[in-house]
Amino acid sequence: MDLKTAISRAKRGLREDLRLYLVAISSLTVAFLCLGATLLSVVNLSELASQWGRSRRMTVYLVDGARPRDVLQLRTLLEELPEVRSAEHVSASQARAQFLEQADLAGELGELPPDVFPSSVEVTLTGDVPIQRVTEIAQRLQRFGTVDEVETYGGWFGKLENLLTAGQSISALLAVLVLVCVLAVVGNTIRLAVAGRRQEIEVMKLCGATDSFVRRPFVVEGAFQGFMAALASLVLLLVGFLIVKGQLDSTVTVVTGLHAVFLSPLVIAAMLVGGCLAGAAGSALSLRRYLTV
């Protein structure tokens, strides 16, 4: 039996059992949505970790009234360190302007005076500096009279890494759960479809249909269920993402320095193909067990 005939027969089967398949696809969409949401979180956490990792940095806050000569000396010392890629002085007014630009809150907070924002030296480190070395540099910098405080972001980065690891583990677990869900739901749906089409199957067998002729359309139907569930979940996830991003993007950017991103095309394709294959597998397993031909 060629694929075209199997697809044509599967279309007929889907029409005949439309309600049954809609219920199954709805159930599976919820499962895929959970997986997609988790993956989206992991993707953005990973992006954040990557960004923080790439721009491994320190912020050296200066005391009020720090002399330009002292600031220049501090910068020169920092740039001589092999671990430091660059050290940029950010004055109070510059810090104020950057904050207002990122936060997109010029209207509300535009009246704040510059001296609310401390001046600082933004230190960019090379990518592979161990955290202990960063801490050591920070401790040395603290001895300078010009330096008020040194922020290494180590604590934040450690927490982010832990969160990312947990997120990845949860994603993997969810992926397995979704696979089991798909196999079970599709399997049961196909079982019901087979029970409802016993008469057709009997007629086909009497006319000389082989086992694969009978089974193949059901496998196509299972694959379709998995694919549609994954697609529906991605569409819902995208809509939700766009709504949330529109409302919270500026706040997130201020807090984390990150613009939220959606799932990559590779992840989207993997979900669609994975859904399709899992659906086909669920159907095939169910047929093996419940369809005696």
Added chain:
Amino acid sequence: MASRRMSRDSNVVRPFPFFRAGVRTDPSGAKRPVLVFEDVFKYFRPDVPTLRSVSLSVERGEFLFITGPSGSGKSTLLQLIYRQHTVDEGRILFCGRDIARLTADSVPFLRRNLGVVFQDFRVVPHWTVFENVAIALEILSMPHRLIRSRVSEALERVGLSGRGDDRTSCLSGGEQQRVAVARAIVAEPALILADEPTGNLDPHLALDVLTLFEEINLTGTTVLFATHDHSLISKRDHRLVSLEDGRLIESSEGLGGWHTRMRGVAV
């Protein structure tokens, strides 16, 4: 309609049917009987054989009535041919090949050479007439264009021309049986098995259906017609075999001889 088919097919030697595509046909097979039962036994209960030492030979192009009381084994005999069941002893040769030795994978290919019609029609009610008939050709992976023309031809032969789009559930009993007959003949099988095809029809329709089978037979297709309806059998002069107590008895005197035997009078 039938006469046109007769003139086209009367000189055609029906090719040796094969069970799998690619197998070479054997021209000498055309001269062999299409169906042979050799000393066949079939048991559903260990002590009482349903079929007992059944031997039968059916030539190509024959029309054979199989009669007997209900439960005599008529359906079982036909079911052995299309491998719904397997024989317990003996052989059944279809076109020279022992059906009992076919593997499960080969049974579909056997059935593609047969057309089977049942008392309960066995059509799919929510399919259209076209779909019910076309399934027999879709199984053969025939191109859709060819399927359309063959199905139209088959529907014309059974008197359902132009009814392809009608849902089968909307048809009368007689029409549904015609759909079943069309499905049985559309693939041009070597042998048609009719298992009480008129059992659910009124006498007028039953005669129509019988006539239909006879027209099909005229084109060269062998027909085995199982029925316990003696009113039908008595109207025709075809070869008749009967099943009594699991044994097959050839009746050379037609239905009259069968009745005589039933009354216990020696012939």
